[in-house]
Amino acid sequence: MNPFSTHGTRSFRGVIWMAAAVVVAAGGLAMASLLPEGNPLHASAFVVSLAGKYLAYAMLALSVDLVWGFAGILTLGHAAFFALGGYAMGMYLMREIGARGVYGNASLPDFMIFLSWKSLPWYWWGSDHFAWAAFLVLAVPGVLAGVFGWLAFRSRVSGVYLSIITQALTYALMLAFFQNGLGFGGNNGLTDFKDILGADLHAPMTRAVLLVVTGVLLAASLLAARFVVGSRFGNLLVAVRDAENRTRFLGYRPDQVKLLVWVFSAMIAGLGGALYVTQVGIINPGEFAPANSIESVIWVAVGGRGTLCGAVLGAILVNLGKTLFTAWLPEFWLYGLGLLFICTTLFLPQGIMGLWRHVRKPAPEEVTPEVSDTQGDET
């Protein structure tokens, strides 16, 4: 028995609407931000950058939902891929600063001069080309996920073991990036960006375009994810999630299935990270913190696991709540956030999407809570 047993292409019709809504909202907001300041519909830069951040987070949530909701891999380290994508983009933005840094050095970023480095380390080569950066945004998380996943799935690491080692992975990366000697700016990370592709990052037009690009890429990722899970491959994925051994006995290769979706998901996360950096303006090792990965899982849980739309919805709602409550009740907002997580797991096991479905079509009979006994064949 599985609480997410209703699936198939039909239940993902909402995804198309969601994708459309994201594009329309991002486009509308971008237009509004270009209106003159006195106009009643004007959207401030603050709102635009917030919206961009939420949409980037939504991509991270979407990538988590792909592996957790459909392949049953509870990842506690997905923020690592997000941050790697961010760093890849950050390197490019750093090089775009050129001679406008505080030391006025055209070839070296400020933090390298501060470390008394004389030349760029090899892994920064080519980072001044946007195309190479864009390639790295997808390739670095993809390759890391590929190696990690190939090792893990081949030896059938699963369940909590997998969760904990994904957490160890992001933790190790965080410690590594904190080191100044690694060449990524240490604790301060990469910041004080000026331009992207020659356009001033602080200009309203650039911001508006970035927001639209983020919206479009999120929508595209949504549709791509829908295509993947709605296909035959998606059915296989769910089969692996629900009964890995049975699937294996039927002659499929669950490790390859998982690896594919795992790499795909990491690339979406990396893309999200890259878009995040352009709009937030800083990337630092804090993004690797295990707490961030756990939070991204929580966005998915709040929105509804295994629904794609839920991930996007959850990411936007939780982060909106965070923005409001950190300003509204600065001393007490953590209580609210904590309660939200507890209440979601207790009362909304299928998240907001579950609630939505429930309202539209009351669920038949309650599923039995002891899922574990019926899944005993997974040993």
Added chain:
Amino acid sequence: MPVNLPPLSRRAFGRLALASSAAAVGGMWRAGPARAAAPTGEPIKVGILHSLSGTMAISETTLKDVMLMLIAEQNRRGGVLGRPLEPVVVDPASNWPLFAEKARQLLSVDRAAAVFGCWTSVSRKSVLPVFEELNGILFYPVQYEGQECSRNIFYTGAAPNQQAIPAVDYLLSEDGGGARRFALIGTDYVYPRTTNQILVNYLKAKGIAESDIMVNYTPFGQSDWQTIVSQIKAFGSAGRKTAVVSTINGDANVPFYKELGNQGISATDIPVMAFSVGEEELAGMDTAPLVGQLAAWNYFESIDTPANTAFIRQWHDFTRNPKRTTNDPMEAHYIGFNMWVQAVTKAGTTDHDRVIDAMIGIRQPNLTGGVAEMLPDHHLTKPVYIGEIQEDGQFSVVWKTPGLVPGQAWSPWVPETKDLIGDWSKPISCGNYNKATKTCLGHKHA
């Protein structure tokens, strides 16, 4: 009430955001009823950008409280320009990107006339582009690594030459024990890295051999110091007087000192000079094994002046806790806030550009009997004190600089910046001006 509402407030989202920051926060933290000449008119908003949760809450919460106290006090005295001040408190939750977001909110949604905040260097680096883009004013109250000079930031904490260099001078002196070997122990982030880079160059210039300098970096929150302390012990047994210069980040100091005490290293054997240990950190430590260890600051709670006594009494009354300690960054906020009040009064407006210009040259008595002056590079003149830790968790001052030390944004001990100065007064108006080539490297204000 809020006139500067962005039009977006018509949307539900905007309405919520505004309700949150402007009305609710303002209402909650509205200073007590004004007594003297009750200020009237539209309130001037003052942003407070300190983490109230997460890892940095441990240090920053106090600074939020001291700002609330200063603002309440100013309102009792009649506000500024006859208008009341209204604190806007937000919680950036020790999350650096959130710092940037909250800074943007304070400047563009709340239209804060000035923002007091940040503790870590990374949080400052994170908000710096926002303050420069929106032309805001930030008062940064913590001792830091220097090598930065933004037109929109006033650095009211110590630059390296106002803390690290005098501290090492003291250790080299007879009174400080005449140390000839130095272990520079720090957490691996930009402040210790830069400070140690400066100190290594400085020590070499003072004739200390490279082999007599040991540099070691540890991760944040390091709690197992056994190996490093034993390395220090071995390093210190070479027959020459050894001292430790610690740039260990606040939290990791407790286990570090505990390990020192347990491995039997006392202040008379190997003194430890700390740059990040103040009264607030000592309040969380068992100070018995620490007696005699050193710290360098520009302010100590134990300094006996009428201004300091009054400040401490006011602080105890405000927090209703006679045991709350005061520390150096609190004094920095005290100076910074009063300077801002003077500058606004002088400029007759809260307009950012005019206040920034009015700030330079403002003089404000500090709490230890001197006068802080805002220099053209947006740093202050400060006295430097060396304190020894006492049993009661206070410091007893054992040494101070003869006069006030002007802060230097760019260190002359770093080869790349030895020719740089910051000067935001006309005609230079540049944050990184090269004295040798007489050019501005890009941070020029029109």
Added chain:
Amino acid sequence: MLKARSACLVAALWLGGALLPGVAHADAFSGLSSARPDETAATVSALAGSGAPQAGAVLQALGERHLFTTPDGGLYIRHGEACIDARTGQPVAVVPDGLKPIRLNNRIRTALAGAQAEMGLIAPQADIRLKAADALYGRHDPAMLLALDHALSVEKDRTVRTRLMQARAATILAQPPGQGAQDARLEAVRSLAAAGGLEARGILAGVARSDAEALPVRHAAQAAVSSIDWHLRAWGVLQNAFYGLSYGSVLLLAATGLAITFGVMGVINMAHGEMMMIGAYVTWMVQQGIRATIPALEPVAILVAIPVAFAVCGALGVLIERGLIRFLYGRPLETLLATWGLSLILQQAVRSIFGPTNIAVQTPAWLSGSVAVGGMDITLNRLAILVFAGLVLGGLMLVLRRTPLGLQMRAVTQNRRMAALMGIRTPRVDALAFGLGAGLAGLAGVAVSQIDNVSPNLGQSYIIDSFMVVVFGGVGNLWGTLAAAMALGMGGKVLEPTIGAVSAKIAILVLVILYIQRHPRGMFPVRGRGVES
């Protein structure tokens, strides 16, 4: 040094009390009230050899900050309301006006320690003399040579004599090479070579490097350095092993509770670290409570805190299980989310109640300091934690294997339905098991409060390490937890001296990740049905 100093204080006390007061040596003291620390320090050094009868008492008072001065140069020793004239030792009826304490700085403290060691050399008790000799060995101050020679001429005790000889040797070598005969220096090198240790190595290495030194002495010193280095390396290995064990024992303590809640019950308890944090706060409250009520018991407050912390955290654990966890059985991954929310709430609650800053948990005297075992230092608090971790693990094993609760817990874990059919009240067992895990976390909190800082963030720094230990060892296996904790502790400490603390930690994480890839169930997998979900 600390110990040596306090011993000297005792000696000084004896001296001050035994000698008759009244002889005028007023000049010897006058420099003490000087505003210049160098003058005060010089006076302190001179006092030790001055033979002034009150010198011992005055120096002791100075060290304890009981020595006061008046503007007209009077010196008084004041304990509360009792006040005596320091120069004469006679009580004064009226406390004079304008008393100001004489300030200490490290220069004066150093001089004070030297002066007190010098006076300790002629104490009647052998142990005080030994400590004085120790102190002078460490200081190897050439000015002390006369005092050492004098002490050697009358010393009978063999241990003290040996130490005095070594102190003398160190002092001779500390003189510039020109002075004294070459034979004496050679003899001193031999003596120090026999003494061994870091101090001796430091002095000898200085001699071996010095160009002014005669060649035979340099060669002898070089040979001695090599031999000491070999010894030091050997002891260093043992010392490092102890560091590893002690670090491992901290990891073990932090992980045992999780081994129950996560390993046995399958609850991914992200609030585990917060239970530790609460245990540490309970320790602090117990200490404060005992100090306020029965100050005599303060040194053992930490022992009282152990059962209290276990009870408080255990009760809290039962409460959490009944109020939250029990609704989530069968959905193990969702316990992660709920307990993560809980941990946020607990952190913020503690922050609201106790404030965001660190609180000072006292370390009792019997847990401070270290004992020397051969060439290594065993710090007492670390040793205590090592023993404590062993006791906790042993106790837990007993509970699991020898008590009905343990039996029922194992039964429920292995087959819940069957256990229920056999009449076990599974909900009660669940609650007690979770309480046990939380209580163990509380115990870890008590231990951690002795080495780490206690703040609302305490739990966060242990949670990941704890999970790593449990997973690395094999979920559901306590021996595995033990082995994993020790392996991670040792591994970290073996790597740390060569590649630094950060890289060591990263390397360990990567190794664990790779290990799990090879052995997906950890080091000691539990075999059988139903362990997966």
